[in-house]
């Protein structure tokens with residue numbers, strides 16, 4: 001089960017958000033701040049989920065970006 005990112009992890013992704021590149025598989029150019037695996041991004045209507053390749057690692061949901 002994915003866990004919510006800590007504030008520090010959230011800020012890391014927020015700070016790097018502008019530079020994120022996403023390939024056709026949803027894989028981003030960002031590495032997970034917790035385990036170093038690639039982060040995935042999934043846009044769903046008005047919310048965006050960013051989550052680790054590892055299903056037991058972090059998951060962040062943004063709204064309205």
Ligand SMILES: [Zn+2]
Pocket residue numbers: 032033034035036037052053054057058
């Ligand atoms: Zn991770």
